[in-house]
Amino acid sequence: MTPGPALLFQLDLRTLLLMSVAMSGGMSMVMYSLHRSFRGEVRGLNRWSLGLLCVVAGGVSFALNGQLPGVWPGKAALLAANAFLFWGVGLSMLGTQEFFGRRPSWGLFHGIWLVGMLLTAWWMLVQPHLGARIAAFSLAAFIFYSVQSWLAWREGVRHFSYCFFAVLVTAQALTVLARMFTALTVDAVTEDVLVNGALVNVFMALASFMTLMLAVAFLMMAMRRLQGILEERSTHDPLTGVLNRRGFDIFYNKQRVQLGRDGRPLSLMSIDLDHFKAINDRYGHVVGDRVLVQIANIISQALRESDYVARFGGEEFVVLLPDAEVPRAMMVAERIREALRTGWDDQLPPCTVSIGIGTHLSREETLDGLMDRTDAALYRAKENGRDRVELAAAP
Ligand SMILES: Nc1nc2c(ncn2[C@@H]2O[C@H](COP(=O)(O)OP(=O)(O)OP(=O)(O)O)[C@@H](O)[C@H]2O)c(=O)[nH]1
Structure with missing residues (x-):
């Protein structure tokens, strides 16, 4: 029924x-x-x-x-x-x-x-x-x-x-x-x-x-x-809290598409601590880690909200500066070096950095291409005595 x-x-x-x-x-x-x-x-x-x-x-x-x-x-x-x-x-x-x-x-x-x-x-x-x-x-x-x-x-x-x-x-x-x-x-x-x-x-x-x-x-x-x-863990460096390589790539790709559409520039900065091994050897890894955190903070404070900083492992940081050409990138680099001198935590051993700066010169240039040029500028800064800024050569 x-x-x-x-x-x-x-x-x-x-x-x-x-x-x-x-x-x-x-x-x-x-x-x-x-x-x-x-x-x-x-x-x-x-x-x-x-x-x-x-x-x-x-x-x-x-x-x-x-x-x-x-x-x-x-x-x-x-x-x-x-x-x-x-x-x-x-x-x-x-x-x-x-x-x-x-x-x-x-x-x-x-x-x-x-x-x-x-x-x-x-x-x-x-x-x-x-x-x-x-x-x-x-x-x-x-x-x-x-x-x-x-x-x-x-x-x-x-x-x-x-x-x-x-x-x-x-x-x-x-x-x-x-x-x-x-x-x-x-x-x-x-x-x-x-x-x-x-x-x-x-x-x-x-x-x-x-x-x-x-x-x-x-x-x-x-x-x-x-x-x-x-998501946060997969895109950020656990020690310093800034982006890691994966997080950096995500932001780079977004910016590249957006800036490329409007024909606006994009610059990159490779920042490497000078003689960091000596700091580790002399004061130990714990102090070395605190130095890395302090450097990350100083770099972050020197940037605009639209800029991104990432740690690519070891003591190398990379900064992405959207809508910035060489003069602004130079200004930021000098601001970071100045902050290392004047705003450094007295409890930590003093530090300097070497910086390489590069700007995309064509729409065809890839991130790897720009990174190669910026890294070459960084090595030049090291070779020329460290604690300085060098510009990347044209491809
Ligand atoms: N404390 C700490 N040390 C690290 C970390 N990652 C890498 N290092 C150390 O960073 C040091 C890098 O040494 P090098 O590549 O010789 O560079 P450097 O001594 O800074 O010399 P230059 O770059 O030529 O001025 C090594 O001693 C690594 O052990 C980390 O996460 N924490």
């Missing part, structure tokens, strides 16, 4: 709960395994993972309530379910706070849990009132979700995953707020939330769905953050 249209939309709450509990458990495992792999890079995943486990425990306790014989075991299961759900939603707040680099609000978390549980116990054991209990839980959830919503809108970057999370968590905050008002205004007819009733149905379905969607959105944000970190 084919089901009529009315049957298509009937929800079996117990099945729905079981499915979303199982999915929350799976999601918790995904979050935990991501946390194990990237705990230093993405924070908050462990709290979210534990929060979802609490949702699982809460769901199981709710399901047990209807199955246990006697009144008290049932009430104990309901109390446990509430305790786990308070923890679950609260932990998601702590996780989101950590994700956005905030200190987790432990005081708020414990305070709301304690007050919430006292009120739940009161309205369950002393003066039974289902509506008041649901309203108390909804208010607690509203506070936990509002904190996350505020953070997501304030701290989130402009990317789909962050917007998605912000929209969902705001919708969730508004949903639990609506739940609070309906719990207080519409008569609560049954103690058992698993018994089908229109309002209970709608809110239970929405809560299960939103819990999962929020977890998905949080995972999407975590993946986006990870993507940014990996």
